[in-house]
Amino acid sequence: MLSLATAVLGLPLVLVFYFLWTFLLLLFRQARSPLRHLPGPPSASLFMGNLQDLHDQENTGLVARWASTYGSAFVYRGFMGGHRLMLVDPVAVNYVMNRGYDYPKPDFVRDSLASMAAGYEGLLTAEGEMHRRQNQAFSAAQAKSFTPIFWEKAIRDPSTKTEDADPEPATSNALSPSALTTSFLPNPFSSFVPSKASPPFPSTVKSRLAALPTIESASAPCRLDVLPWLARATLDVIGAAGFGYAFNSLEAAAERRESESELARAFAVIFSTARKFRVMTVLQVWFPVLRNFRTENAAMRQATASMRKIGTELIEQRREPVLAETEKVAHASEKPDAIEGDRTVLGRDLLSVLIRSNVAEVPTQRMSMNEILCQISTFLAAGHETSSSSLTWTLYALSRNPAIQAKLRTELRSLPVPTGLAMDTASPTPPTVDNTDPQAAAFFERIMHLPYLDAVVRESLRLYAPITTTMRVAGADDVIPVGAPLADRHGHACPHIRVRQGDIISIPIQALNKNTDVWGPDAETFNPERWARAETDAEERARRAAVQGLWGNLMTFGGGNPVNGNRSCIGYRFALSEIKIFLYVLVRDLEFSIDPSIEIEKKVNVLTRPSVKSEPHRGNQMPLYIRRVSPLVDDGCAGVRI
Numbered sequence: 001m002l003s004l005a006t007a008v009l010g011l012p013l014v015l016v017f018y019f020l021w022t023f024l025l026l027l028f029r030q031a032r033s034p035l036r037h038l039p040g041p042p043s044a045s046l047f048m049g050n051l052q053d054l055h056d057q058e059n060t061g062l063v064a065r066w067a068s069t070y071g072s073a074f075v076y077r078g079f080m081g082g083h084r085l086m087l088v089d090p091v092a093v094n095y096v097m098n099r100g101y102d103y104p105k106p107d108f109v110r111d112s113l114a115s116m117a118a119g120y121e122g123l124l125t126a127e128g129e130m131h132r133r134q135n136q137a138f139s140a141a142q143a144k145s146f147t148p149i150f151w152e153k154a155i156r157d158p159s160t161k162t163e164d165a166d167p168e169p170a171t172s173n174a175l176s177p178s179a180l181t182t183s184f185l186p187n188p189f190s191s192f193v194p195s196k197a198s199p200p201f202p203s204t205v206k207s208r209l210a211a212l213p214t215i216e217s218a219s220a221p222c223r224l225d226v227l228p229w230l231a232r233a234t235l236d237v238i239g240a241a242g243f244g245y246a247f248n249s250l251e252a253a254a255e256r257r258e259s260e261s262e263l264a265r266a267f268a269v270i271f272s273t274a275r276k277f278r279v280m281t282v283l284q285v286w287f288p289v290l291r292n293f294r295t296e297n298a299a300m301r302q303a304t305a306s307m308r309k310i311g312t313e314l315i316e317q318r319r320e321p322v323l324a325e326t327e328k329v330a331h332a333s334e335k336p337d338a339i340e341g342d343r344t345v346l347g348r349d350l351l352s353v354l355i356r357s358n359v360a361e362v363p364t365q366r367m368s369m370n371e372i373l374c375q376i377s378t379f380l381a382a383g384h385e386t387s388s389s390s391l392t393w394t395l396y397a398l399s400r401n402p403a404i405q406a407k408l409r410t411e412l413r414s415l416p417v418p419t420g421l422a423m424d425t426a427s428p429t430p431p432t433v434d435n436t437d438p439q440a441a442a443f444f445e446r447i448m449h450l451p452y453l454d455a456v457v458r459e460s461l462r463l464y465a466p467i468t469t470t471m472r473v474a475g476a477d478d479v480i481p482v483g484a485p486l487a488d489r490h491g492h493a494c495p496h497i498r499v500r501q502g503d504i505i506s507i508p509i510q511a512l513n514k515n516t517d518v519w520g521p522d523a524e525t526f527n528p529e530r531w532a533r534a535e536t537d538a539e540e541r542a543r544r545a546a547v548q549g550l551w552g553n554l555m556t557f558g559g560g561n562p563v564n565g566n567r568s569c570i571g572y573r574f575a576l577s578e579i580k581i582f583l584y585v586l587v588r589d590l591e592f593s594i595d596p597s598i599e600i601e602k603k604v605n606v607l608t609r610p611s612v613k614s615e616p617h618r619g620n621q622m623p624l625y626i627r628r629v630s631p632l633v634d635d636g637c638a639g640v641r642i
């Protein structure tokens with residue numbers, strides 16, 4: 001009896017002691033952090049530090065302003081005034097980003113990614129040895145092998161049936177530049193990309209298309225919220241290219257019904273739950289013991305179970321053929337490359353590629369079933385809205401810059417679509433592109449190398465990096481080098497930055513991409529010409545070379561040049577091909593514009609999404625005007641002739 005009473009009374013005391021002790025340790029730790037010597041803005045709030053101000057920094061340019069006042073490495077305040085290091089100095093950024101295993105993601109970032117990517121064993125969340133084992137970027141050949149899928153989805157007319165789609169027959173004659181319209185469908189995850197601005201949906205996509213006037217005509221163009229529709233298109237892409245799964249969100253939307261895909265629904269629940277702000281999440285950052293009390297509501301539990309069930313089925317479907325193929329290859333004299341491999345029974349998806357390379361590894365290097373399972377939700381979390389966000393912002397930039405858009409269209413139109421890629425949308429069979437067709441492969445390759453398209457994509461990914469900030473934590477006490485000497489709070493020169501184990505570091509990707517020291521005084525301007533300029537201007541090239549990003553001297557896809565591992569994007573080639581193919585298909589035959597009186601703001605919640613400043617109640621949206629441009633008289637293309 002006595003011991004029960006002691007336990008009942010003692011437990012709260014132990015808890016109070018634990019929280020107080022942890023809290024005091026944290027305060028003590030902060031008070032000793034070497035970061036406290038660095039200059040930085042005053043804390044705006046005792047509890048939230050500067051976090052509230054930073055929330056809107058993509059619109060206010062706050063980081064750049066702070067950097068001009070306090071230098072290229074400064075300290076801002078996190079929860080309860082904790083010192084956090086913000087790095088704008090390229091040398092320091094390269095140092096941290098290229099040491100992925102010495103500077104891992106902080107626990108609270110991993111936790112929030114894990115809730116989106118359904119676990120800690122996927123590439124986004126794994127650390128140390130597990131990450132090392134999994135980390136295989138998709139090769140250029142593999143990325144190439146997905147281009148037919150991008151094309152198929154970009155030109156897709158949802159009224160054309162596939163075996164997975166609704167069995168109702170296609171209703172009318174061919175939809176011509178089906179390209180555009182197929183992408184413009186409601187977002188399957190409207191719960192996490194709230195968009196209430198979409199106009200009433202017509203009964204078929206065709207009727208929407210039919211309403212699109214040509215540029216020559218005086219009639220008003222259609223106003224469409226492109227954001228949710230592009231999200232639907234890229235979801236279908238990652239389903240097909242990622243793991244051979246048909247979300248059919250385009251078809252579902254064309255028929256004005258909810259997606260029937262169990263996986264789409266499961267992911268929507270997981271993603272929307274993960275993005276909700278909870279006080280408990282904040283407390284878990286401070287008091288790790290609370291992480292043991294993570295609760296999942298019934299919907300989340302069910303969604304995770306569905307995801308695991310479908311994932312297991314998808315893996316099982318591939319395992320046998322992969323083993324058989326590996327066996328065959330082991331006995332064959334010639335080994336197939338990635339594209340050759342895709343001619344086989346395995347299909348063309350990333351999951352097949354993953355399983356194939358996994359089987360080939362020595363047993364100790366292989367991923368567990370759970371790890372492979374985690375990659376499915378990882379591909380969904382990492383590879384779907386990043387691409388649709390990029391496409392949305394690119395169309396926005398082109399709408400704001402009609403001359404650039406016209407120049408791009410001229411280039412796109414100079415490259416005719418081969419007859420072999422004809423799209424007969426009246427056909428009852430889906431227009432699958434033959435993955436081994438050399439003519440199609442050459443055409444896709446030419447799209448990838450169109451110089452102005454490349455410059456537009458680079459410029460858009462520079463100014464509108466979908467992931468605006470990433471974070472790291474110092475795994476051990478260290479000294480971070482800097483490009484230019486710093487002055488501490490007391491004016492003393494610092495040749496480097498001292499960090500203590502556990503110090504949090506922010507890498508402001510978008511602010512870095514707009515750094516005037518690197519990109520010049522017009523860094524804020526959308527100017528694709530700057531990419532051609534760098535080819536002739538050695539000084540400009542040298543300035544940019546200071547940033548060792550994975551791609552294009554940008555941090556958009558994370559760091560390159562790993563010294564001790566990096567956590568850069570494994571899907572960047574995939575994303576670039578996808579974006580270029582979609583832009584080719586969309587911009588070639590459509591003109592995009594925007595109401596000049598509308599002010600678009602960036603809203604950051606994991607990714608950067610657009611919102612109309614005067615309509616915050618409508619959530620994320622990108623309303624653009626769209627109309628067809630006059631048809632090409634004879635472009636040799638049966639597929640996109642208007």
Ligand code: HEM
Nearest residue numbers: 123124382383386387390470556557558567569570571575
């Ligand atoms: C425009 C599109 C994309 C952008 C801008 C982008 C950007 C990034 C960035 C910045 C990171 C590093 C995050 C950090 O260090 O905190 C990252 C990681 C990652 N990305 Fe992407 N990404 C894109 C598309 C994709 C696609 C299409 C896929 C998959 C098919 C993908 C898969 C991943 C994965 C698995 C990681 C984690 C890598 C690791 O931690 O080792 N991404 N991405």
